[in-house]
Amino acid sequence: MQVAYHQEKLIFLPSCEREIWQQLYMASIRQEVTCIHCHSPLRMELSILQPPSFIHLHPTKECMNATMMLENKMKETSKKEDQRTEEQSSAGFQLPKRRSITTSSIDEPEIWKKPEEVRAIPPFENNSKQMTGDIHSYRRMLMEHGIFLDHNQWKAVQTTEGPLLILAGAGSGKTRVLTTRTAYMLTEQNYSPKEMILVTFTAKAAKEMKERMRLYPGLESRTLNQLMIGTFHSIFYKMLMHHEPEKWAPTNLLKQDWLRQAMIKEAGREIDLDEKDFAFDQALTQISWWKNHLLSPEHVKAKDVWEERVVYLYKRYEQMRLAKNAFDFDDMLLGLYDLLNHNDLLLKRYQQRFSYVSVDEYQDINKVQVELITMLSDRTKNLCVVGDDDQSIYAFRGSDPSYILNFKEHYPQTKMVVLAENYRSTHEIVSSANNVIHINRDRYSKQLLAQTSSNHPPLLFYPYDEEEEATMIVTDMKKKIEAGAQPSDFAVLFRTNTSARALIERFVSSSIPFQLDADGESFYRRKAVRKILAFLRLGINPDDSQALSDLIGALFLKQQTLQEVKAASITNDCSYVDALPFIQGLKPFQTKKLETLPAKFKQLKSKKPIDAITFIEQEMGFNEYVKKQGSEGNKMERGSDDVRDLKVAAKLHSTIGEFLDYIDHMTIKYEELRNQKSYSDSAQLMTIHRAKGLEYKHVYILSAVEGGLPHDYALEAWREGDDKPLEEERRLMYVAMTRAEKSLHISVPIMRRGKKAFRSRFVREIQRMAPKQSFATSSRERNLPNERINNDSRN
Numbered sequence: 001m002q003v004a005y006h007q008e009k010l011i012f013l014p015s016c017e018r019e020i021w022q023q024l025y026m027a028s029i030r031q032e033v034t035c036i037h038c039h040s041p042l043r044m045e046l047s048i049l050q051p052p053s054f055i056h057l058h059p060t061k062e063c064m065n066a067t068m069m070l071e072n073k074m075k076e077t078s079k080k081e082d083q084r085t086e087e088q089s090s091a092g093f094q095l096p097k098r099r100s101i102t103t104s105s106i107d108e109p110e111i112w113k114k115p116e117e118v119r120a121i122p123p124f125e126n127n128s129k130q131m132t133g134d135i136h137s138y139r140r141m142l143m144e145h146g147i148f149l150d151h152n153q154w155k156a157v158q159t160t161e162g163p164l165l166i167l168a169g170a171g172s173g174k175t176r177v178l179t180t181r182t183a184y185m186l187t188e189q190n191y192s193p194k195e196m197i198l199v200t201f202t203a204k205a206a207k208e209m210k211e212r213m214r215l216y217p218g219l220e221s222r223t224l225n226q227l228m229i230g231t232f233h234s235i236f237y238k239m240l241m242h243h244e245p246e247k248w249a250p251t252n253l254l255k256q257d258w259l260r261q262a263m264i265k266e267a268g269r270e271i272d273l274d275e276k277d278f279a280f281d282q283a284l285t286q287i288s289w290w291k292n293h294l295l296s297p298e299h300v301k302a303k304d305v306w307e308e309r310v311v312y313l314y315k316r317y318e319q320m321r322l323a324k325n326a327f328d329f330d331d332m333l334l335g336l337y338d339l340l341n342h343n344d345l346l347l348k349r350y351q352q353r354f355s356y357v358s359v360d361e362y363q364d365i366n367k368v369q370v371e372l373i374t375m376l377s378d379r380t381k382n383l384c385v386v387g388d389d390d391q392s393i394y395a396f397r398g399s400d401p402s403y404i405l406n407f408k409e410h411y412p413q414t415k416m417v418v419l420a421e422n423y424r425s426t427h428e429i430v431s432s433a434n435n436v437i438h439i440n441r442d443r444y445s446k447q448l449l450a451q452t453s454s455n456h457p458p459l460l461f462y463p464y465d466e467e468e469e470a471t472m473i474v475t476d477m478k479k480k481i482e483a484g485a486q487p488s489d490f491a492v493l494f495r496t497n498t499s500a501r502a503l504i505e506r507f508v509s510s511s512i513p514f515q516l517d518a519d520g521e522s523f524y525r526r527k528a529v530r531k532i533l534a535f536l537r538l539g540i541n542p543d544d545s546q547a548l549s550d551l552i553g554a555l556f557l558k559q560q561t562l563q564e565v566k567a568a569s570i571t572n573d574c575s576y577v578d579a580l581p582f583i584q585g586l587k588p589f590q591t592k593k594l595e596t597l598p599a600k601f602k603q604l605k606s607k608k609p610i611d612a613i614t615f616i617e618q619e620m621g622f623n624e625y626v627k628k629q630g631s632e633g634n635k636m637e638r639g640s641d642d643v644r645d646l647k648v649a650a651k652l653h654s655t656i657g658e659f660l661d662y663i664d665h666m667t668i669k670y671e672e673l674r675n676q677k678s679y680s681d682s683a684q685l686m687t688i689h690r691a692k693g694l695e696y697k698h699v700y701i702l703s704a705v706e707g708g709l710p711h712d713y714a715l716e717a718w719r720e721g722d723d724k725p726l727e728e729e730r731r732l733m734y735v736a737m738t739r740a741e742k743s744l745h746i747s748v749p750i751m752r753r754g755k756k757a758f759r760s761r762f763v764r765e766i767q768r769m770a771p772k773q774s775f776a777t778s779s780r781e782r783n784l785p786n787e788r789i790n791n792d793s794r795n
């Protein structure tokens with residue numbers, strides 16, 4: 001159905017503004033959209049595959065007839081209007097175009113656009129090779145236990161001596177290879193578990209490997225228990241505890257972030273940094289990055305004012321930490337690095353003991369980790385590293401793909417095995433992912449090959465904005481679940497937590513069980529958002545003391561002023577807002593500004609939330625605050641973006657009170673979600689970073705637009721001539737795509753943050769078939785200059 005009543009008005013979907021589709025959808029959930037004949041509630045459907053429509057759950061013949069007649073009449077009128085418009089425009093007038101639901105391929109925001117399949121997919125060549133000739137008895141035994149290994153996987157398993165680089169494409173079974181290789185060395189080659197060390201990237205991966213190895217024939221638990229397997233931190237910490245137990249006592253570990261934050265906040269006060277306004281969490285990440293690069297505060301060369309401040313915090317943090325004999329996770333690696341560097345005998349003993357070193361996820365290794373691994377394996381050089389340069393996505397933590405790319409240069413004797421058979425995804429998904437990643441220059445050229453093909457190429461779909469995107473995904477998922485899929489078959493992947501605000505909210509209101517796997521606070525707790533909300537809250541309650549405290553920084557006042565405002569409100573018997581002009585000791589321009597504020601707060605009350613936010617930005621000085629923050633903050637997160645995101649949410653609400661109630665509800669829900677125990681059968685909503693190493697039958701990727709994925713900060717770096725962040729974004733897209741087994745949906749919203757968006761360059765790359773590539777030469781070996789990629793951001 002295309003017609004319905006809403007708020008006593010007749011709605012004809014093809015001619016209503018696209019911007020209000022989402023509002024209609026939400027009104028339909030509240031049963032406010034009704035049939036034009038029987039007035040029973042209609043559900044609006046906003047889905048990926050079909051143009052929007054109203055659905056009548058129990059239509060009568062009369063309902064259908066009345067609806068059809070009216071639809072025909074509306075279409076007729078609309079056609080006439082069209083003709084008139086054409087005549088007028090040919091006569092020199094320019095009138096807006098009729099808004100109809102078509103399958104047009106033009107990026108016209110008002111028009112529903114049919115989803116597109118990825119077409120640039122080469123014909124599928126069945127790749128599965130028959131095993132011929134003699135099969136090694138161990139490999140045969142594994143097969144009897146249901147563990148199959150392809151030719152290259154087996155080659156990697158058997159290569160036990162000397163430096164070995166296993167270049168393992170996404171879904172190519174690197175976990176299988178690492179576990180089998182270890183099992184093979186222990187059972188077939190009779191190596192002692194005590195001479196082996198296997199480093200994984202996460203504790204979860206270590207646990208999984210151990211569990212898998214228990215299933216291997218002939219591998220006893222006793223042997224497995226003697227094997228040193230774990231993360232860098234767990235293994236190296238054990239060593240430190242063994243040699244210097246007092247210094248490294250667990251009670252001295254700064255385990256939680258807030259403990260570290262408290263220390264740098266204390267240091268921040270010494271240089272007058274505002275506790276509420278300075279990005280202390282970012283400062284900690286930066287400090288950690290320097291530590292992992294073996295840079296002490298004295299060696300850091302600050303690039304800007306922000307870094308200068310963080311260097312100060314770093315220096316003081318180290319002093320405070322040492323005074324308390326405390327240490328953090330980074331210190332564990334640095335501690336062992338120092339210990340081995342200053343104790344030659346000890347280093348030799350370890351080198352003597354560990355004859356075989358294996359490292360998983362080598363693409364994500366950082367400087368201090370590389371140094372330690374190099375030291376430990378230096379005697380035998382029996383170093384096996386497994387990784388995929390195309391999945392290196394942790395630069396912000398200090399990892400650097402150049403370690404895997406330079407491995408052969410570092411160890412000229414390296415044997416290399418490439419695992420290019422993908423056992424996870426269909427040919428259509430694998431080829432599309434190849435189309436994207438092959439554009440990166442700084443990589444080993446290689447092409448993943450799938451084992452199966454399907455008739456379902458990845459689908460690009462075009463929601464209007466973030467809200468519609470979320471609705472379309474939930475609708476699509478519901479349909480698939482009704483058709484037999486399990487909630488746990490699905491994952492929705494996003495670049496940053498903030499880009500998932502609408503999605504999380506839509507899931508909260510849906511019946512689909514889901515789990516959120518994301519770091520950080522709720523969107524509504526973000527600094528800039530909290531401040532705007534403080535304005536809104538004080539607009540309807542001028543005595544809201546929490547809001548006043550949140551607001552102070554945005555008025556360029558110090559937190560100490562808070563008490564002064566409260567005192568002034570008592571002595572002058574007025575609200576906090578009315579007390580603002582009584583603050584003493586300010587510069588004349590500040591006093592003048594504060595004098596105008598109470599009246600402006602009063603004006604806020606009657607405004608719609610979206611208009612109120614614009615008023616706060618333009619008339620109440622918020623734009624200046626954001627501008628100042630922008631020049632002091634970090635490059636990843638900008639307050640102005642958060643405000644634009646908030647406006648997208650605000651559009652769906654008609655009063656400030658209603659909007660604030662909704663936000664309070666969602667903030668509580670968000671906290672519950674973060675603390676909830678895991679359901680076994682639930683859809684997963686997570687950042688791409690969190691999805692690494694995981695696989696799902698159906699995957700949706702959010703916001704494939706310039707600025708979303710790739711992230712704005714990478715585009716800015718690229719414009720300034722630095723390709724590295726953009727290449728990392730491309731790897732993120734690749735990681736996201738290769739999580740999908742059967743279906744992959746990529747969302748390309750037409751609007752983002754209230755502005756017209758441009759489809760991501762990665763989406764354009766998907767549509768261009770990658771040339772066949774020769775295997776495993778790095779850009780250096782191919783003598784390619786690391787030029788800038790000539791890739792325009794426009795459609």
Ligand SMILES: Nc1ncnc2c1ncn2[C@@H]1O[C@H](COP(=O)(O)OP(=O)(O)OP(=O)(O)O)[C@@H](O)[C@H]1O
Nearest residue numbers: 148149150170171172173174175176423424693694
């Ligand atoms: N030789 C094989 N035959 C059949 N299936 C295999 C084979 N090797 C691995 N697999 C399966 O392929 C899937 C991907 O394997 P795995 O998770 O080990 O990949 P990965 O290399 O770690 O992937 P990624 O790096 O993308 O996370 C798993 O479901 C695994 O059981």
